[in-house]
Amino acid sequence: MLEHGGNLNDAVRRFGRPHAEWIDLSTGINPQAYPVPVLAANCWHRLPEPNQILIDSARMYYNAPHLIAVAGTQSAIRALPRVRQPCRVVVAAPAYAEHAHQWQQAGHTVQEVGYDALAASLPHCDVMVICNPNNPTGAMVAPAVLLAWVEQLAARGGWLVVDEAFGDMLPKHSVAAWSDRPGLIVLRSVGKFFGLAGLRLGFVAAHQTLLATLADFLGPWSVSGPAQQIGAAALADQPWQESMRAALMCAGERLHRLLAGHGINASGSALYQWWPEAHAEAFSQHMAQHGIWVRLLRHGAIGIRLGLPYHEAHWQQLDAALVKWSSKARA
Amino acid sequence: MLEHGGNLNDAVRRFGRPHAEWIDLSTGINPQAYPVPVLAANCWHRLPEPNQILIDSARMYYNAPHLIAVAGTQSAIRALPRVRQPCRVVVAAPAYAEHAHQWQQAGHTVQEVGYDALAASLPHCDVMVICNPNNPTGAMVAPAVLLAWVEQLAARGGWLVVDEAFGDMLPKHSVAAWSDRPGLIVLRSVGKFFGLAGLRLGFVAAHQTLLATLADFLGPWSVSGPAQQIGAAALADQPWQESMRAALMCAGERLHRLLAGHGINASGSALYQWWPEAHAEAFSQHMAQHGIWVRLLRHGAIGIRLGLPYHEAHWQQLDAALVKWSSKARA
Numbered sequence: 072m073l074e075h076g077g078n079l080n081d082a083v084r085r086f087g088r089p090h091a092e093w094i095d096l097s098t099g100i101n102p103q104a105y106p107v108p109v110l111a112a113n114c115w116h117r118l119p120e121p122n123q124i125l126i127d128s129a130r131m132y133y134n135a136p137h138l139i140a141v142a143g144t145q146s147a148i149r150a151l152p153r154v155r156q157p158c159r160v161v162v163a164a165p166a167y168a169e170h171a172h173q174w175q176q177a178g179h180t181v182q183e184v185g186y187d188a189l190a191a192s193l194p195h196c197d198v199m200v201i202c203n204p205n206n207p208t209g210a211m212v213a214p215a216v217l218l219a220w221v222e223q224l225a226a227r228g229g230w231l232v233v234d235e236a237f238g239d240m241l242p243k244h245s246v247a248a249w250s251d252r253p254g255l256i257v258l259r260s261v262g263k264f265f266g267l268a269g270l271r272l273g274f275v276a277a278h279q280t281l282l283a284t285l286a287d288f289l290g291p292w293s294v295s296g297p298a299q300q301i302g303a304a305a306l307a308d309q310p311w312q313e314s315m316r317a318a319l320m321c322a323g324e325r326l327h328r329l330l331a332g333h334g335i336n337a338s339g340s341a342l343y344q345w346w347p348e349a350h351a352e353a354f355s356q357h358m359a360q361h362g363i364w365v366r367l368l369r370h371g372a373i374g375i376r377l378g379l380p381y382h383e384a385h386w387q388q389l390d391a392a393l394v395k396w397s398s399k400a401r402a
Numbered sequence: 403m404l405e406h407g408g409n410l411n412d413a414v415r416r417f418g419r420p421h422a423e424w425i426d427l428s429t430g431i432n433p434q435a436y437p438v439p440v441l442a443a444n445c446w447h448r449l450p451e452p453n454q455i456l457i458d459s460a461r462m463y464y465n466a467p468h469l470i471a472v473a474g475t476q477s478a479i480r481a482l483p484r485v486r487q488p489c490r491v492v493v494a495a496p497a498y499a500e501h502a503h504q505w506q507q508a509g510h511t512v513q514e515v516g517y518d519a520l521a522a523s524l525p526h527c528d529v530m531v532i533c534n535p536n537n538p539t540g541a542m543v544a545p546a547v548l549l550a551w552v553e554q555l556a557a558r559g560g561w562l563v564v565d566e567a568f569g570d571m572l573p574k575h576s577v578a579a580w581s582d583r584p585g586l587i588v589l590r591s592v593g594k595f596f597g598l599a600g601l602r603l604g605f606v607a608a609h610q611t612l613l614a615t616l617a618d619f620l621g622p623w624s625v626s627g628p629a630q631q632i633g634a635a636a637l638a639d640q641p642w643q644e645s646m647r648a649a650l651m652c653a654g655e656r657l658h659r660l661l662a663g664h665g666i667n668a669s670g671s672a673l674y675q676w677w678p679e680a681h682a683e684a685f686s687q688h689m690a691q692h693g694i695w696v697r698l699l700r701h702g703a704i705g706i707r708l709g710l711p712y713h714e715a716h717w718q719q720l721d722a723a724l725v726k727w728s729s730k731a732r733a
Contacts, residue, residue: 075449107446117410120408268623290504
């Protein structure tokens with residue numbers, strides 16, 4: 072299994088520091104989670120039937136003609152390669168490593184291609200997978216370009232899979248509105264922007280024929296009862312969404328500036344910052360010694376990714392640890 | 403997708419009776435759900451890391467050497483046929499329809515064989531799948547017999563998959579204790595006995611090599627944070643388990659006697675009763691008109707399955723509807 076952020080248990084074991092004494096910046100999950108409503112008495116009890124309120128809220132929020140709910144984007148990333156005969160797949164790189172891994176596991180021929188070379192590789196693949204915006208670099212491809220690519224791929228029965236897991240901050244860059252076009256598949260996640268990664272809820276927006284195939288592949292009851300109820304509330308709560316977007320924009324800029332103040336030129340999205348740190352292993356070790364768990368990327372986008380601190384004290388602890396890192400580097 | 407019980411939305415649509423006015427007896431889920439504890443603040447928020455407390459509680463409760471948690475037994479039923487090359491599969495019939503369906507979908511050659519003929523079919527298959535006890539008939543195969551079958555199958559690289567989703571009432575009939583033997587795979591469900599079907603939590607107990615393959619197939623974070631916490635509490639709560647076993651034994655016998663009082667000779671388990679009703683469609687229609695949603699089985703074990711009522715008023719409503727059914731039948 073691939074390594075991922077959010078693995079605080081590993082940090083606890085490796086450094087002998089208890090859970091409560093860590094600041095976990097190893098994911099791109101919003102630290103200000105959507106406040107979970109009081110749950111219906113039988114949401115734990117009953118088999119979770121298909122939930123129209125959830126689907127309607129999601130269609131409205133993502134502006135998508137048709138979608139299905141899945142138990143986290145991860146389950147769609149696993150399923151997609153398995154409902155298609157082995158073919159030639161280009162995965163935009165560097166990117167979230169599960170995409171290439173799952174297509175390979177399912178027997179496809181996978182090539183990882185940099186964002187700059189995607190257009191040139193289009194004639195040579197049947198499926199293209201792209202994280203937009205990219206995690207961790209923040210690279211993006213404009214919607215108009217993606218839609219032109221879909222047209223080319225679809226003409227020969229191909230797919231463009233656009234993983235918009237971190238797309239909530241930039242709704243105008245989403246291609247979900249066009250996802251009923253054959254060949255376009257858009258993945259969305261409730262975990263990141265809403266800070267509800269424990270819920271296991273995501274969506275696939277695509278043409279209805281493909282959605283039916285996917286739903287059959289995933290089988291019944293894949294999304295839990297509480298995930299349905301909480302997801303429906305979060306996706307319909309426009310005031311929370313708007314104020315959170317503003318708050319995260321500020322926090323993201325603050326993190327970017329904080330790093331710049333220590334000579335680190337990072338890129339990314341409002342929810343994370345990444346840079347190709349030359350001494351990534353040492354940086355990660357240094358931060359761990361100061362109780363801060365970062366994401367050390369050893370493959371692909373080699374470097375460091377930092378999520379957002381929440382409490383003011385955590386911002387200051389991060390700043391202090393960066394001061395010590397800079398002075399070490401100067402020494 | 404196959405039809406299943408618990409589809410109360412269908413009942414609401416078809417009969418125009420609102421949710422709250424139905425008694426849902428269409429599943430075999432314990433109506434007295436395990437009381438959900440207060441949840442940890444960040445169980446919705448954080449990515450659900452592997453949880454050793456959950457695994458330890460499950461190993462103890464199921465008396466299984468090694469197991470992994472899955473998002474409901476259903477996800478294991480889907481995964482198993484997909485981590486094995488196409489082969490000859492015998493599914494004990496009649497049984498929970500998803501088994502045969504999923505093995506077929508994954509390209510295996512599936513034969514459905516009655517419980518009486520399983521031993522004879524053993525030499526002619528690579529994988530045998532058996533629900534023990536059976537849902538809905540209650541048929542069972544003794545552990546010693548199953549262990550002998552495992553030996554034969556394993557000798558040629560085969561598997562015996564024992565679905566013990568309804569095994570909680572009869573721990574002495576479980577083969578989970580031997581599940582580290584190569585070739586034996588035991589499925590367990592938290593949904594039925596604990597009444598937590600909305601949680602999406604189950605377990606696979608098997609040899610560690612197979613568990614590693616399955617875990618890799620299922621990918622990270624398949625079980626939600628709340629499912630981990632609630633599951634760990636329920637599986638460790640021996641006093642609740644013991645008193646619930648006693649209560650369900652009474653309730654199951656009461657349902658059996660109630661049906662017998664109306665001339666219906668049913669079999670099953672403490673959580674459900676089934677009989678090959680000759681006028682199943684009419685029975686289901688009659689009960690629906692009285693606000694009771696039953697499971698009408700149109701394939702396999704053709705007939706009616708009834709889960710347990712909870713409130714005393716529901717028992718009486720069921721009795722009254724049965725009185726009317728009997729008098730109709732006599733008329």
